[in-house]
Amino acid sequence: MxxxxxxxxxxxxxxxxxxxxxxxxxxxxxxxxxxxxxxxxxxxxxxxxxxxxxxxxxxxxxxxxxxxxxxxxxxxxxxxxxxxxxxxxxxxxxxxxxxxxxxxxxxxxxxxxxxxxxxxxxxxxxxxxxxxxxxxxxxxxxAERFPFGAELLPEKFTLRDLEALHRAVLGEDLDRRNFRKRVRSWAALVPLDERETGVRHRRARFFRFDGRRLRPFVRAETGES
Amino acid sequence: MxxxxxxxxxxxxxxxxxxxxxxxxxxxxxxxxxxxxxxxxxxxxxxxxxxxxxxxxxxxxxxxxxxxxxxxxxxxxxxxxxxxxxxxxxxxxxxxxxxxxxxxxxxxxxxxxxxxxxxxxxxxxxxxxxxxxxxxxxxxxxAERFPFGAELLPEKFTLRDLEALHRAVLGEDLDRRNFRKRVRSWAALVPLDERETGVRHRRARFFRFDGRRLRPFVRAETGES
DNA sequence: CCAAAAGTGTTCTCCATACACCCATGC
DNA sequence: GCATGGGTGTATGGAGAACACTTTTGG
The missing domain is CATH 3.90.79.10 (Nucleoside Triphosphate Pyrophosphohydrolase)
Incomplete structure (x- = not known):
């Protein structure tokens, strides 16, 4: 050998x-x-x-x-x-x-x-x-099938950040309302009380991922490849 | 090096x-x-x-x-x-x-x-x-996401063969009517005129896969792993 | 007051599911 | 005629897609 x-x-x-x-x-x-x-x-x-x-x-x-x-x-x-x-x-x-x-x-x-x-x-x-x-x-x-973004985004992020990431990964066609509906249906995404500051438009809410609730998806993926 | x-x-x-x-x-x-x-x-x-x-x-x-x-x-x-x-x-x-x-x-x-x-x-x-x-x-x-079975089944097979394969791969819960509906929605599955013979029950129709129509799925998978 | 992005609901279509009966054949 | 598996349709619920306006903030 x-x-x-x-x-x-x-x-x-x-x-x-x-x-x-x-x-x-x-x-x-x-x-x-x-x-x-x-x-x-x-x-x-x-x-x-x-x-x-x-x-x-x-x-x-x-x-x-x-x-x-x-x-x-x-x-x-x-x-x-x-x-x-x-x-x-x-x-x-x-x-x-x-x-x-x-x-x-x-x-x-x-x-x-x-x-x-x-x-x-x-x-x-x-x-x-x-x-x-x-x-x-x-x-x-x-990104098409599972909650996605936790590893690439900062601890706190706005839904617009998450949307921009998905847009970058998947291509340009994403409806904002449908996207928000979808990601908010992930139990893994938790809203914070905190909001953006210093922007010259309405302040966006921050979110974070709940690693605990994310884990089942990580396992589900293994068979996916 | x-x-x-x-x-x-x-x-x-x-x-x-x-x-x-x-x-x-x-x-x-x-x-x-x-x-x-x-x-x-x-x-x-x-x-x-x-x-x-x-x-x-x-x-x-x-x-x-x-x-x-x-x-x-x-x-x-x-x-x-x-x-x-x-x-x-x-x-x-x-x-x-x-x-x-x-x-x-x-x-x-x-x-x-x-x-x-x-x-x-x-x-x-x-x-x-x-x-x-x-x-x-x-x-x-x-098997969950794409037409599956072409490589494992003989050239001609019955829907029951295909169903048995999916059952073996996925587990035991499969409704026959829903399964048939699903696989027949694949354009890649083509019915033949031929039927089973020598069985002591109604003769099942044979099907085959159309490799041409299967190809797009093979490509779609690459990103999946 | 204006620009810029946040945020929000409804309708429709499609797909997956649940579910039960008759048909053809060989013995 | 009976046992064995082949074959079929419908109703329902949930998810995704399409689609437009009001709100908040800073400058």
């Missing part, structure tokens, strides 16, 4: 964020060949003492300093020739995180990851574009 | 079949430690010249002689220690195949895979039970 040729095993992360109006993905601009100058997913090699998920989380933490992040496996990319340097298989992961907590890296360190609007994230290095596609498809499916 | 430790990479297959009343999974009884005597998923090591999917299909073909099979990736199992012999990462796949075309192996070759009823497939070797769980969850989700 041990005399089989072995691939290098990478864990890459499609980390998505939301700035209030647009989806972003965390990318690194490559300095060296292959794909020098191209954008690529953050990631690194899996160590024998950890799972691919753990490696993805570790890489993400090293990159952003952020630890309280949900990471889940997306797909394993194993097409021969996907990395010109040799046999490298990559387990792609999806991470959803609150962009506000992880500001765009200070511009001085070129190795730092940057938030790039998903719409502008084209022609990624390797087959990372496929991983991004899958990540978007996954959250689309999730 | 090449001085990182590398795992052995396996491609394992959860091959599911349906005998008309029950779901089966194709398993191999292990002869050697670890897990000697336990049931395990068929599979083998990925070669540098192929993708994990291709490896899964190759292994399945070697095992069953069958080639016209749909294989898709399920999940990558990478928990450290999952294989006591060393660092082995496995990409688990789902394959759906027509059991009738792949009869239970002749009993004389112990290395041959056997169809085991899913209900009796407990305590699999390694973490193969997890892969089986995921496979079942995936087809459950699919």
């Amino acid at each position: 041990s005399d089989y040729p072995r691939p290098a095993l990478a864990a890459d992360v499609v980390a998505l964020g939301f700035d209030g109006s647009e989806l972003f993905v965390l990318l690194i601009q490559r300095e060296h060949e292959p794909f020098a100058g191209s954008w690529a997913l953050p990631g690194g090699f899996v160590e024998p003492s950890e799972s691919a998920e753990q490696a993805a989380l570790r890489e993400l933490t090293e990159e952003t300093g952020l630890t309280d992040v949900s990471v889940e496996q997306l797909h394993t990319l194993s097409q021969p020739g996907r990395d010109p340097r040799g046999w490298v298989v990559s387990v792609a992961h999806l991470a959803l995180l609150r962009m506000a907590d992880h500001p765009p890296a200070a511009g001085d360190d070129a190795r730092r990851a940057e938030w790039v609007p998903v719409k502008r994230a084209k022609a990624l290095a390797f087959d990372h574009g496929l991983a991004l596609e899958r990540a978007l498809a996954r959250i689309r499916a999730r | 090449s001085d990182y430790p590398r795992p052995a990479l396996a491609a394992d297959v959860v091959a599911l079949g349906f005998d008309g009343s029950e779901l089966f999974v194709l398993l191999i009884q292990r002869e050697h430690e670890p897990f000697a005597g336990s049931w395990a998923l068929p599979g083998g090591f990925v070669e540098p010249s192929e993708s994990a999917e291709q490896a899964a299909l190759r292994e399945l073909t070697e095992e069953t002689g069958l080639t016209d099979v749909s294989v898709e990736q399920l999940h990558t199992l990478s928990q450290p220690g999952r294989d006591p012999r060393g660092w082995v990462v496995s990409v688990a796949h789902l394959a759906l195949l027509r059991m009738a075309d792949h009869p239970p192996a002749a009993g004389d070759d112990a290395r041959r895979a056997e169809w085991v009823p899913v209900k009796r497939a407990k305590a699999l070797a390694f973490d193969h039970g997890l892969a089986l769980e995921r496979a079942l969850a995936r087809i459950r989700a699919r």
Whole structure:
């Protein structure tokens, strides 16, 4: 068994964020060949003492300093020739995180990851574009069927924030009244007494997600993939 | 990059079949430690010249002689220690195949895979039970939302066959009239003029799936996993 | 008073569900 | 003629979609 040729095993992360109006993905601009100058997913090699998920989380933490992040496996990319340097298989992961907590890296360190609007994230290095596609498809499916947004929005948010997120994920067609009816039917969404301030229009109510009531949905999804 | 430790990479297959009343999974009884005597998923090591999917299909073909099979990736199992012999990462796949075309192996070759009823497939070797769980969850989700059954049923089948399959996948609660209404609303299901013969009750009509009309659903699913 | 977004209800259609009886066939 | 499964229709309830106006606030 041990005399089989072995691939290098990478864990890459499609980390998505939301700035209030647009989806972003965390990318690194490559300095060296292959794909020098191209954008690529953050990631690194899996160590024998950890799972691919753990490696993805570790890489993400090293990159952003952020630890309280949900990471889940997306797909394993194993097409021969996907990395010109040799046999490298990559387990792609999806991470959803609150962009506000992880500001765009200070511009001085070129190795730092940057938030790039998903719409502008084209022609990624390797087959990372496929991983991004899958990540978007996954959250689309999730937003269609389940309460969605807890990981991407700040603790408190308005229904308009949530609506903007759904709009960004699903496309432009959403009726406000129907949307509100739908999300308020989720028991997982709890209204707060607090309201927006300093806006020059009526103050929107804040909401938060109830993680307890969200959990059943997280389980329901597992079979969904 | 090449001085990182590398795992052995396996491609394992959860091959599911349906005998008309029950779901089966194709398993191999292990002869050697670890897990000697336990049931395990068929599979083998990925070669540098192929993708994990291709490896899964190759292994399945070697095992069953069958080639016209749909294989898709399920999940990558990478928990450290999952294989006591060393660092082995496995990409688990789902394959759906027509059991009738792949009869239970002749009993004389112990290395041959056997169809085991899913209900009796407990305590699999390694973490193969997890892969089986995921496979079942995936087809459950699919049967709930999309036309399902084309890969598991013979070319021609009766609505009762299809119903039995859905019952096996989803559980026992299915109303026959509602089920028929639902599947007949799929344009993908086409009635034939042919009917059952030799049964001592009214002859059931045969149906087949229209692969052309099925395709849009296959695409719709990609985002679902 | 004006701009900008918050907030709110009703109607309609469609789909899922619940539910019970007659029909064709072989023995 | 009887046992076995094939085959059919209707009524109801809930969810999603379409659709327009009033309210609050800051400038």
